[in-house]
Each structure stands twice: as C-alpha cells, then as structure tokens.
Amino acid sequence: MREIGEREVEWIAEGAAVLGTGGGGNTYLAGLDLRRLLRQGARVRVVQAEELPDDAFGPVLSGMGAPTVGIERLPVAGRFGALVRATGRALGRDPAFVAIGEVGGANALRPLSGAAESGLPVVDADPMGRAFPELQMDTYMIAGVPPRPLLLNDGKGVEARLEGVPDPWTAERYARALTWAMGGNAGVVVGVVTAAQVRAYGIPGTLSLAQEIGRAMERARAGKRPTLDAVLEAVPGGVRLFEGKVVDVSRRTAAGFARGHVVIDGLGAWRGERLRIEFQNEYLVARREEDGAALVAVPDLLVLIEEESGRALGSEMVRYGLRLHVLALPAPWELKTPAALRVVGPSAFGYDVDVAPLPGDLLGRAAPAAVGAAG
Amino acid sequence: MREIGEREVEWIAEGAAVLGTGGGGNTYLAGLDLRRLLRQGARVRVVQAEELPDDAFGPVLSGMGAPTVGIERLPVAGRFGALVRATGRALGRDPAFVAIGEVGGANALRPLSGAAESGLPVVDADPMGRAFPELQMDTYMIAGVPPRPLLLNDGKGVEARLEGVPDPWTAERYARALTWAMGGNAGVVVGVVTAAQVRAYGIPGTLSLAQEIGRAMERARAGKRPTLDAVLEAVPGGVRLFEGKVVDVSRRTAAGFARGHVVIDGLGAWRGERLRIEFQNEYLVARREEDGAALVAVPDLLVLIEEESGRALGSEMVRYGLRLHVLALPAPWELKTPAALRVVGPSAFGYDVDVAPLPGDLLGRAAPAAVGAAG
Structure with missing residues (x-):
C-alpha cells in the first residue's frame, strides 16, 4: 500500500498519455480534477492485488467516449465516486477497492478520482496495459468475467x-x-472483479509503470534530455519508429469514436519517407505511405511524442505542421496470446495486415511459456 | 371493471391501427401475443381511473422503435410483465395497475400483455389519444409528471x-x-402515474374508443359497407380528406425512426389532384402536392384506409400502387391547449404550417371552457 500525492499524479498523467497510444482521454483535465480532490484532503491509496483477500471485489471504472469530446467537456466532480456507490447498490454489497478499466490516457486517473471520492484503495493493475477503443478489448472480458453490472453516469x-x-x-x-x-x-463501470481475478487475468503494475514513465520523462526534461529517450529506457523493448512533420490529418467524430489518419513526412534519418498512422481513438496501425506496408499494429503501442513539448500526443490533438517522434512499444504478454489477439489484434479492427508483434513485454517481464503455444 | 376476451382484442387491434395514424407499431403481431396469453388462461381486466384510489399508481408502458423494425421482430413473451415487475423493484412498492403510454397501433395492445402477465388491471385512458413518434409528446409529460423511472427491456x-x-x-x-x-x-416504462394523475391529465376512455372503432369496422365489413364510414360514425368530427392511388413512397429508417412521405394521385371526387403526406413513424402533415398548402397537421389524426382490406395502414406498409382513402380525425381537446400544441403541434416537428385544427374532439366531448383561452 502506498499513497499518491500531487507529484505522483503529474507523473501518472504524463506516463498514462504515453500508454494511451493516442486515446484514453486527455490527461490534463482529469489530472486537474484529481489534484483538486487531493487539495481538499482526499487520499488516494494504491494497493497491489496480492495485498487483498481473494474474494474482495471492486468495480472496473473508466470513462467512455471520443477524446475529441472529452477535451470539450470538463470532468464532473463526484461522478466516479457515485459509480463506486452505485456498484454497491447494484450488488447489495460494498466494494473493497477500485479497479482501473484502462491505464491509458485520462482513464488512468479517473479511477483514482473514484478512489479518492469513495475512500477505497485503487489496485495497481488493469486489463489493457494501454488504451483500446472498445469495451470487449479487455483481459478480464477475454477471460470471461461478465460485464455485469454495466453502469453509466452522464x-x-x-x-x-x-x-x-x-x-x-x-x-x-x-x-x-x-x-x-x-x-x-x-463514466462507466463494466462489471466487477475480485482480487483473485485481478491476479489471474489483469496486467500487474501498470499504474506504477505509468508513474515510472512519467517520472523518467520529467527527469529527462530537467536534464535537457529528450523525453523519448526516457520512455525507451523505462520500456526496454520499445523502438524509435519514425520522426517527421505532420502533413495530413483526417479526423471524423462519429458513432462514438474519433476516427482518421495522420500522415507524417520524414525528417532526420527518415527524410524522404512518409509514415501513415490510422486511428480509432487510439493509434492502431503504422504503415509506410509509399506501399502501404504495415510496420507496427495493435496490440503493440504506437506513441506520438511532440518534439517541442516532449509530451505524448492524443489523437484529438494532432494537427498539421507538428513535429513528431513515433515510438513503438511492445504490448504486454497478456495481449499476445491467441485468445487475446482475436479480440485486440489487427483483424479485430478490420485490418488485414501481416505484421509480427514486437518482441518483448511492456513491463519487461520474461516470456511466459504459454505464449504462442496454445490455439 | 370489465374483462377483455379474444374478440375485444381483435376490435382493439383494428381500432388502434386507426388511432395509430400510421405508427405505434403493427397491431397484427402484438394481437397474436395477447391472444396467446388469453388462450393460456391469462385475464385482462380494464378499469376506469375513477374506480381506483387516488394514490394507486402504475407504470406507463409502451413499445419504442421504428415500425419498420417492429414488423421484423416478433413480440417477446413476458417482456411487458417483466417491466411491470421492474417498476415495483425500482420504486420499492408494487404498482396497482398498468397505464397505457400510447393508444395507437400495437402500443394499445402491449400494456394489455403487461396487464395479463402481471395480473394487474389496465386503465382505460392514455396520454396521446393516438400515436406520436417521441416520448415527450404525452399529456402526462406535458403536465410535468417526471419520466422516472425510465426502464427499457431489450x-x-x-x-x-x-x-x-x-x-x-x-x-x-x-x-x-x-x-x-x-x-x-x-419495451419501455416512462415514469409512473397515480390514478389521480390519470384523471387529471390523461385522455379518458381511449382504449374503449379503439375497441368501439374496431367493432364498428367489423360490423360494417359484415354488412358490406365501407369500413371508413364506420370510422366516421364512431368519430363524429372526422372527415374524408382524399381518395386515390399511391404513386410515390419514400421511406428511410434511421436514427430510431421511419421517416418519409407518400404521394397519392386522386380518384373519384379528387381526380386530377395529388396529396402528399409526410411522416415520422406517424403521418404528420397532409399537403396539396400542387402548391404545398397544408390541409391537415398534427395533432389531428391522419388515417390511411386501404381500399381492398378496409384496414388502417401503417407507414411501414404503404407501397406503390395501393388504393387508399384518407381520413382526418380531430385530436382530443387535451392536445389542443396552447401548452400541448407547443409539444405536439406542427412547429414541434419543424413544420412552419398555418392550419387550424379540425373542430371537435376525438371522443365527441363538448369543448371545455379553457381551450384556446389561456396562453
């Protein structure tokens, strides 16, 4: 059990923007809401799943919507605490913790607001290790945890x-x-999980990873080093994929999502090349513009770091003329099993691309024996 | 209190199709569901609001959706009874009756299924006296009854x-x-009403009116008389507006509604003229095609009677080549107050038409002193 203060919130916000891979909501506004709660005396405690009894349970909390809308609507005070209480009413038993539904973008912070507002600890794990656009793209759901109750707060x-x-x-x-x-x-609750389910199906330590990435980026900035180097140090399997200037952005907000693509004209080592990134809230596939060949695809993480600010850029903020670095980070092992790839791999998004996942694991863990074995 | 059997169900189905003014759902399938319940021994009792204690309450039941979809999905056994029970759970008190949300089309029959399935009586009144496409077009809502709880069943x-x-x-x-x-x-529950509210804000006797219209149509058919004459006898303020053959139908099912228009080429007394009827689930405005002049508009009822079958035709069933009679029936007084016209008059549907409501009342009641007086 550890407690989180304002500095940790800033680190988590910065790191979660990286893990958001373009989506999960803008972290700036969600961070403001959480800092306000902390200044009012609320406490945010983080626990590991191992610290909780097997049958303790918590709502899986997140925000839903298109990030293009999220930046136009301020966070609503009390919304996530209300969802924690509504979970207790729906089940007739009070939850013991808050579970993170998605550790990318603002969704890393919203469960912390829910924890602060309800006085419950938040568990250091999530079912994505990044952000995904749709609810079923979640290791709890893939493992068969039912999406019940399903609660929404407007x-x-x-x-x-x-x-x-x-x-x-x-x-x-x-x-x-x-x-x-x-x-x-x-604000949504998509089912509840027990501590045993978090341990069995969740991706452990992802809130701490977001914090670690953010802290490394802050240190790099203080030392006048590029923040992207800090990200690559924090996630050893990550690679630099591209660098350049945005020359084309197409973005449409419809049917609940922001969809579109970004085309980046190469600079530095990539001069003369163009990269095209397609997104549905999150960045999904990076292709060579020349022949359309896919270089990186979901579930691996595509991260756009803006040159000037050194910060990860959401798909709602990309605009013509920005100078960007593109990183690719390996997905956690849990997303690369055959069962998970059916739900979160390129084909689940309608892409017929044949690209091998990046080697390695988002959290730097050794490969489990099972990956790639069973069908 | 009276009890309804299979014959009454047939009459109500036929009369409700007239009051449906094109919408409210196809009565054939809803009638089948109700007859099945009656054959299984379920009972449907109809009460007048006056027979109930002031504070007795009931859910306002109806089906929601586009009628073009309703004819493709069979009624689901038990759905409306489940909504009655869900109302009890939501309020922590059991309802004493079932209220009709819309007496037009299948929605006249669905609350009867809910009553049969729950053993509660249904009240002989509704807040429309016809069918309307949207929830707020309801005299209970216009009077300020809150839409709480709002329950849906898929x-x-x-x-x-x-x-x-x-x-x-x-x-x-x-x-x-x-x-x-x-x-x-x-299936939906849009709030609950007390018996006192049904008496104060509801349109009384509309289920009986549907039954009376249907019975008169059946008698006319047996006597080889046109059913439209029977409708005009049952609703004294009604008029024959047009007769002809459908030469154009445009229909689009989108955003929850079936929208479009029908153009009818005149026959008989209307030879050489054309009538255009615009609909959003329900028929809303009848215009002279020649100059676009509106002849009849909501809240008055536009009824299309098919020549061959003598039955009222839903907007999902109109097709090229059908021979039709068009009737216009006066709306009940409750829909012609200034407060009601703001919600159910032509301007509420985006029409800028200046057409006086038909004189008279759907139920043949004398004009109340208040109508047209207050703003």
Missing part, C-alpha cells in the same frame, strides 16, 4: 444501470449508444 | 434502468439511443 445526475448484459460486445454496443446520447462522454 | 434478457432523468426530452434522447442499439425495438 455527469448531470443520470445513472443508468443495465442488468443481464450477456457479453462484452453487447455491453460495448449499448454503452456506446448511451454514451453518445449522453453527449459523447460518460 | 427482449433478450437485458433490463436498463435510468435514474434521475431530468425531463422528457432527455428521456427521449437516452431511450431512443438505447432502443436503437437494442435492435430498433424495446
């Missing part, structure tokens, strides 16, 4: 509770439609 | 409960989005 006083949702695809469809009607932005 | 095991919905427009937006995600068709 931030204006309406709480929706859906009972009997049979599977995560239905949860995604219903929650997406309602989120869109709610103005494109909602 | 017919496949999912129940959604929305708490804290502030107003009927928000209810319409959220319920429409969820209905659409549910496949375009859902």
